[in-house]
Amino acid sequence: xxxxxxxxxxxxxxxxxxxxxxxxxxxxxxxxxxxxxxxxxxxxxxxxxxxxxxxxxxxxxxxxxxxxxxxxxxxxxxxxxxxxxxxxxxxxxxxxxxxxxxxxxxxxxxxxxxxxxxxxxxxxxxxxxxxxxxxxxxxxxx
Amino acid sequence: xxxxxxxxxxxxxxxxxxxxxxxxxxxxxxxxxxxxxxxxxxxxxxxxxxxxxxxxxxxxxxxxxxxxxxxxxxxxxxxxxxxxxxxxxxxxxxxxxxxxxxxxxxxxxxxxxxxxxxxxxxxxxxxxxxxxxxxxxxxxxx
DNA sequence: GCCCAAATTTGGAATTATTCTAATTCGGGT
DNA sequence: ACCCGAATTAGAATAATTCCAAATTTGGGC
Ligand SMILES: [Mn+2]
Ligand SMILES: [Mn+2]
Ligand SMILES: [Zn+2]
Ligand SMILES: [Zn+2]
Numbered sequence: 001x002x003x004x005x006x007x008x009x010x011x012x013x014x015x016x017x018x019x020x021x022x023x024x025x026x027x028x029x030x031x032x033x034x035x036x037x038x039x040x041x042x043x044x045x046x047x048x049x050x051x052x053x054x055x056x057x058x059x060x061x062x063x064x065x066x067x068x069x070x071x072x073x074x075x076x077x078x079x080x081x082x083x084x085x086x087x088x089x090x091x092x093x094x095x096x097x098x099x100x101x102x103x104x105x106x107x108x109x110x111x112x113x114x115x116x117x118x119x120x121x122x123x124x125x126x127x128x129x130x131x132x133x134x135x136x137x138x139x140x141x142x
Numbered sequence: 143x144x145x146x147x148x149x150x151x152x153x154x155x156x157x158x159x160x161x162x163x164x165x166x167x168x169x170x171x172x173x174x175x176x177x178x179x180x181x182x183x184x185x186x187x188x189x190x191x192x193x194x195x196x197x198x199x200x201x202x203x204x205x206x207x208x209x210x211x212x213x214x215x216x217x218x219x220x221x222x223x224x225x226x227x228x229x230x231x232x233x234x235x236x237x238x239x240x241x242x243x244x245x246x247x248x249x250x251x252x253x254x255x256x257x258x259x260x261x262x263x264x265x266x267x268x269x270x271x272x273x274x275x276x277x278x279x280x281x282x283x284x
Numbered sequence: 285g286c287c288c289a290a291a292t293t294t295g296g297a298a299t300t301a302t303t304c305t306a307a308t309t310c311g312g313g314t
Numbered sequence: 315a316c317c318c319g320a321a322t323t324a325g326a327a328t329a330a331t332t333c334c335a336a337a338t339t340t341g342g343g344c
Contacts, residue, residue, distance in 0.1 A: 078224075080222065080224050080225065082220075082222055082275075083222065083228060086225060096263070098265075098269070101272065109263050109264065109265060110263070110264040111262060111263060111264070112261065112262055112263060112264055115261070115262050119254065119257070120253060120254055120257050120262060121238070121251050121252070121253060121254060121278075122251065122252040122253070122254055123240075123251060124282065126282055126283030127240070127280060127281075127282055127283065128280045128281055128282075128283060129278050129279070129280040130243065130279050130280045130281070131278065131279040131280070132276075132277075132278050132279075133224075133275075133276070133277045133278075134274075134275070134276050134277075135274075135275045135276075136263075136271050136273065136274050136275075137271070137272050137273040137274075138269055138270045138271040138272045138273070139269075139270055139272070140266065140268055140269055140270075141268030141269065141270060
């Protein structure tokens with residue numbers, strides 16, 4: 001059993017045949033490997049072209065199917081900025097996203113330790129949050 | 143000079159001919175009035191049909207043009223949830239959005255007083271934030 | 285008021301990320 | 315090896331948004 005969390009160059013072969021209750025098919029394995037291989041935030045198309053390098057027969061529809069399966073089983077995160085195409089993130093730890101307006105690149109931003117959402121927002125009590133997305137845009141000082 | 147902030151039934155006629163440096167054309171006035179008339183978060187299409195009630199000749203392209211003009215001049219906020227179509231918000235005060243998963247409706251959520259972003263996030267120093275979007279999903283307790 | 289250039293509006297076509305469809309292939313269990 | 319439900323595939327469909335080029339409206343100068 002491997003730790004997917006911080007492996008540098010994951011070998012798809014090493015993934016168990018099931019993760020989080022999701023059957024690891026050849027294609028899902030490949031898509032997951034592609035995402036885990038880099039610390040960036042590729043679009044579905046990026047994932048598609050990277051996956052094609054090692055599996056030339058994979059289809060874009062399959063990449064979308066795999067991404068949706070991986071996201072719903074919480075093996076990767078989906079990241080949205082305004083109306084841009086979705087991106088996919090290998091980092092499962094609690095974090096949010098900052099887009100550098102100059103390069104368009106997306107960076108992970110970690111929450112300070114011990115901060116709770118209720119400390120920040122006037123939420124009507126009883127509210128249950130199932131999903132939270134924080135997205136920042138800006139630049140790194142002049 | 144009127145206060146747009148909390149007017150209940152704004153009369154487009156009352157808007158000055160220029161706001162925030164934006165020329166108030168008939169159509170922009172109408173689109174703005176539609177958005178200010180309710181405290182909800184209509185889509186471009188919602189705005190289009192509401193605007194058509196009083197201005198039957200307005201076109202969807204124009205609604206999109208007007209929305210983009212109003213948003214960029216900060217007379218209206220644009221709100222995004224995942225890949226759903228954009229919504230538009232009349233509330234210019236500092237707040238974020240909660241979507242009730244049962245009804246799909248979007249509610250404004252106010253920030254607690256005195257909380258600063260830097261208190262929450264490990265931002266590399268020097269970072270300048272030009273845009274921030276916080277979106278929550280969930281439900282109101284069982 | 286009239287004229288002009290510039291800005292805006294308009295209908296329709298184009299774009300494009302994503303989803304859908306229906307047919308084919310795959311794979312684990314027998 | 316055979317079966318059956320699940321997964322993959324190519325291609326068509328969808329839908330929000332943007333683009334385009336023509337028509338209209340606008341404000342400013344005369
Ligand atoms: Mn998300
Ligand atoms: Mn926004
Ligand atoms: Zn990330
Ligand atoms: Zn709002």
